[in-house]
Amino acid sequence: MYQITKNCVGCHNCAMECPMGAISYVGLKYEIDPDQCVECGRCEQVCHTCSAIDADAPNTVEQHERIVKECDVVVCGGGSGIVAAVRAAQQGKRVILLEKSKKLGGNTDYAHAFFPVFTNMHKELGLANAEEEAVGVFWERSERRMDQDMIRTAILGCDRFFDWLCTFPGTKKAFQIVPLGGIESCGPMYTSGITAFPNRMFENLLCRDQAIGPGWGGTFVKYKMLEAIRDQKLWVEILTEHRAEHLLTDENGTVTGVLASDPGGEVQINAKAVILATGGMGRSDEKLQKYFGFFDCETPIHRFSVPGDTGDAIDMLQELGVEPDENRMFASIFGPAHHPFSFCLYRILEHPSCLSVNLNGKRWQDETGGLMAGRFEIAKQPKEVAWGIFDQKAVDRIAGEYLNDPALAEQKWIFELYQEDLEEEIALPKAPVKRADSLEKLAEEIGADPAALAETVKRYNEFCANGKDEEFGKAPEHLVPIGNEGPYYAIYGQRFSEGAFGGLRVNPSCEVTREDGSVIPGLYGVGDATSAMHFKGHLAVISELTWAVASAYTSGANAVAYIDSKEGN
Ligand SMILES: Cc1cc2nc3c(=O)[nH]c(=O)nc-3n(C[C@H](O)[C@H](O)[C@H](O)COP(=O)(O)OP(=O)(O)OC[C@H]3O[C@@H](n4cnc5c(N)ncnc54)[C@H](O)[C@@H]3O)c2cc1C
Ligand code: SF4
């Protein structure tokens, strides 16, 4: 019998693939209706987190004595860690890559983009080298709290990583550099943005939804690395279902390998350098509670992190007597958004003309900046959720705007299916979209007081008529009244988290350090496992995937240099 475990991140892939329509979203995760399932196994095939399983599959695991393996570099974590593995192997080192899950990819597989500042592709476009300028800009953005050398590692590391990636066949044509003009920058981009894959890489998926991956920039990197291992015949042994548990050290405290476990027993890997790329702690309830008080909310925050990201690097370091850097941990909590449901409905809910209400049927924010702009305010609303209220005309109008937006031309087909998406979600057992002929009935559907919702709509319509939002000051051009004619829709939005980051202290060479800044010889840290890019409560000024690929690229090279210097090469 096929089942979906609690590890499901709600990416929808299996639901889109199931030939029987047997899979539905039931609040935080998907579930299979056993009466509709014909046991074809497609869901198990496409599930990236190995959450769709055949519960009756025989357990064929044989127990074994401790297995001992030797290599030069062991990389723990098969997300961006695979970049470090290839980088080290290209320089002649024997590498073992340990991945806890049955599949490689980690959160890296979900991430859309990383953002280099100045690469050979920028050069070809005649853009000026703005790397040092970018260091200054990001430093200012961090309110001068970040170490400039760390910022430099992130920027230069990502730039050199990208140039290196472009040496692999097929990379250049997959990416496009878009100049943003002058020192204008947007989010983590500086002077230029990089776009990749106008449409998601479908691999073996039918899924047309764009809300979350896998299938974007991170997936591209993973496949390029796997191709390189195959085509360049690199010495990289990939061991999935291998969890690194303890660091091995000699009498001087130099790291000499890891003790891991596979389903059958212990596996000891003796190595000259160890790279910890075990990701963040977005799936450890215990650590989220301890470091962020994450669960103090009535509606659980939807978590996209892969199940393997449980902050194992923190435990491994604590065993060596090194505490994590709590001041530089960060849990990303966004929303409320219609996420992970249909991307098209997500965009409709995010539209500034949306009227958003809480469970009391009252408006709770200025919607001009989209619902996500209210990610702090929503925490104070009942059950921390919101509903966007629309009439049919509004839905048609907003979808029409997207359909006519030249910037979204490549994604037109997604927006064309908005009515289909509405119908699909209205039919779900715990429907995240409600429809009713009257506002009173709609209020009942979402559990709000009909009189309160009617009053909210009346007041809002008056603001629209007067062109002035006296409650929240919403921009007049987005004040569009809710009409007298149904049907009316309510689209659900809740909070979600892409991950929780931090733990290991690293220096700009990506060496892991103790609290006093001294280096733990032979140990390197990568990506979300590190306390490098964040400060408590502050979103990173440089995007996470940018740091992940930059630090993986840097660690791979520095681990090789460390081994060579020890061996006198
Ligand atoms: C939905 C989503 C969208 C995102 N979009 C973006 C984006 O567009 N841009 C951006 O910059 N960032 C984005 N991010 C964040 C980005 O994906 C991550 O910051 C980045 O991929 C982290 O890479 P990593 O290698 O550190 O961790 P991961 O990619 O998560 O890899 C860690 C791996 O280590 C494995 N592991 C854990 N413990 C062990 C152990 N003990 N032994 C062996 N293996 C272990 C895990 O199973 C996992 O496979 C997104 C994240 C999510 C979830
Ligand atoms: S993670 Fe995605 S593919 Fe896997 S069970 Fe959940 S919704 Fe389905």
Ligand code: SF4
């Ligand atoms: S096994 Fe096949 S029919 Fe059953 S839920 Fe999975 S995809 Fe659907």
